[in-house]
Amino acid sequence: MKYQAQHKALILLEDGTVFFGKSVSKEGTAFGEVCFNTGMTGYQEIFTDPSYFGQIMITTNAHIGNYGTKEEESESDSVKIAGLVVKNFSYEYSRDQADSSLQEFVDKNKLMAISDVDTRALVSYIRENGAMNAVISTRVHEIDQLKKELADIPSMDGLELASKVSTTEPYTVGNEDATIKIAALDLGVKRSILENLAGRGAYIKVFPQKTTYEEMKAWDPDGYFLSNGPGDPEPLSDAIQLTKKILDNNHPLFGICLGHQVIALANGISTYKMHHGHRGINHPVKNLLTGKGEITSQNHGFAIHREETEKHEDVEITHVHLNDHTVAGIRMKSKNCFSVQYHPEASPGPNDSKYLFDLFIENIKKATVVA
Structure with missing residues (x-):
């Protein structure tokens, strides 16, 4: 069964900047330091790389999920990123060798992911203002509360992970x-x-x-x-x-x-x-x-x-x-x-x-x- 992004969602940066989008398949909230990867391929390896633990990943490639996922391509035993932000999320995939769709992979690993975000503008903002903590959430009407919760998330600077x-x-x-x-x-x-x-x-x-x-x-x-x-x-x-x-x-x-x-x-x-x-x-x-x-x-x-x-x-x-x-x-x-x-x-x-x-x-x- 294929899901369609149904719930309104947002990414809120610690400086108060907000970008809106939709959830990939579920409601939820995830916190972490926001970062971006410019790779055109390799999204499964990125999501399972332990080096990304505690980070919300923004993919700069406009289409993510179009070749599905394959179990042997994971770099660890589970997803390690805290959350995912993409422009266009591909619910269907075209690779014969794939084991499952990215949406099934996301759901299996209980990963909070949002799509339909203007990632070009978001990445440009991070390039100008630097990496910072952020929250992605479907609680789009609770921005003030999310700001309070985000303020309690420790900075990556000095953090042992x-x-x-x-x-x-x-x-x-x-x-x-x-x-x-x-x-x-x-x-x-x-x-x-x-x-x-x-x-x-x-x-x-x-x-x-x-x-x-x-x-x-x-x-x-x-x-x-x-x-x-x-x-x-x-x-x-x-x-x-x-x-x-x-x-x-x-x-x-x-x-x-x-x-x-x-x-x-x-x-x-x-x-x-x-x-x-x-x-x-x-x-x-x-x-x-x-x-x-x-x-x-x-x-x-x-x-x-x-x-x-x-x-x-x-x-x-x-x-x-x-x-x-x-x-x-x-x-x-x-x-x-x-x-x-x-x-x-x-x-x-x-x-x-x-x-x-x-x-x-x-x-x-x-x-x-x-x-």
Whole structure:
């Protein structure tokens, strides 16, 4: 049975700005920090990416849902965004390989979604005024009450969310007979990252966010990985201390997105909340070591300070974002450690950044030979 958007709905920003639309299939209310993604495809991967936990997603592509959903394309076990805002919601889909419609997917995951919103105007407003908290709701006649409730929602700045999406128990991915063992700290890891490591002959054990260095070391891994994830990196004191111990012992280490920020913090480089972040699959990055450009997938609302990185004696900038010159990658000069502020597993290039996984495996093999 197909639904049609029936209930009037709105999105209310914390500064009082309101945009109206309709609910996708149900009445309800959802709160979170508003953000937007410019990708033309990949909406299911976006909705299930743990890095988006606690955020209301606006899709800039005018049509969402036209190719349905497929179970194996989810990046986690459930929808992680707090709410969804689109222009045109496609109740029907045309892909033969799809398991279900997006509307069925939304209902199954109890996701509050609204459509028929002027997303072009909304995104332009966020670009000008910055990311902020918002509420989407069908309670269109209770704006004053919604404003009061919205005022109680904490800011993303200073908010620790990795523990909300991290695994509660360790688990493994890959062939247990593999010659390379990688200990991964789950700060909100995407399945496709683990699959890329396993596809290169690694056996990965994924550990909860609060895991200590001693607990990870007891598994006797050949290398360590710090995953992507949501929220502000600065409150992650346990992960930062863990990273310092990994670096002190010079184990091979690779970090992606939140993991990249944690590595910077472990080196005394601070982070900051961006005006409206980078979220999309067409972000240009230059590899300063090779001079080559990469088309990258990005999803982050925080970044590391470039001036502090440039002044650091033991940290080298390896990648820069060509639109705003923010730091997109670093490596340590005296340690077997590197990281990037984008997603090589997503590969919109499509294979521009896959070499980063190969580099990590090579670093592990070299370290194993030396040991």
